[in-house]
Amino acid sequence: MVKKILQYPHPVLADKAKPVPDITDEVRELARDMAETMYVNDGLGLAAPQIGECCRLVVMDLTGPKERTGLQVLVNPVIIEREGRVVAEEGCLSVDGYRTEVARAEKVKVKALDLAGNEIVIEADGLTAVCIQHEVDHLDGLLFIDRISRLKRALFDKKVSKWQKRQKDED
Template sequence: MPLEILKYPHPVLAKKAEPVAEITDAIRELAAGMAEAMYANQGIGLAAPQVGASIRLIVIDLSGPDKREALMTLVNPVITAASGEQEDEEGCLSVRSYRTKVRRAANVTVTALDLAGQPLTIEADELLAVCLQHEVDHLDGVLFIDRISRLKRAMYDKRVKRWAQTPPAEKTNS
């Protein structure tokens, strides 16, 4: 059974994650569980805080949940350079039923470790740049809805509050 993905406004999602001190079998198992949860929920990226583990670990696979050909697992990722600007529509597995345009850097360089503890550097643009920034934001306790206008955020927060007050039998994913 895949790991449960926490939903906004869960407090873990707003907390800065701790660095991974050592890559252990437990970290590798968590990464595998995160990938399974990401695929099961039709995602292309997932950060450890989204499954309740407040550590700096992300998984990304732009080939999507169907192909599963390009899984990247990044331990302690850091954006070391960013340039340009792009605006793309984003959604999030922890922010249900909401998508909107978000401005981000067009190009990023990210350094991290892989699951074998080897350093790697990723130079990214387009969707990969967006995805890396989105997932690293999660590690800093930032959601994409923290990057939208106050009006759009207030409207979304009102919906979340309404959902919280709706009895479970009446809840829909709208």
């Protein structure tokens, strides 16, 4: 089922998510819902807190919503190694209409469980590495706008308060 994606500044997006204790049918269903929601919204990745479920679950598909051949589900992902630095433009389904450049590690090694409970280790670079770091940040209550310069952030916040004011005026 496609879920509603929470938008910044929803407070759940700033919470630290809890580990998934057991991979139950509910967890598998949540992962399915997250994948569906990600595809419908043309995303490459989605973290559970973005649909209001505060647990450490991430879905990613770097092949994109048209191909849908690379779905990866990460349960309790932990980044165990980071290397290098890369600056790339990012956006987020929870920060509608805003994209900007963010500095991240160039390569990461991540440990997680798959939906069968097997431990998986992924070594990633390029877009995959950026996506993993972006999604793991969501589990720690961080958004990509928390990683930009103070000046850029101040301009962004000004834009958000203008949107909110406009919405209020329309209501």
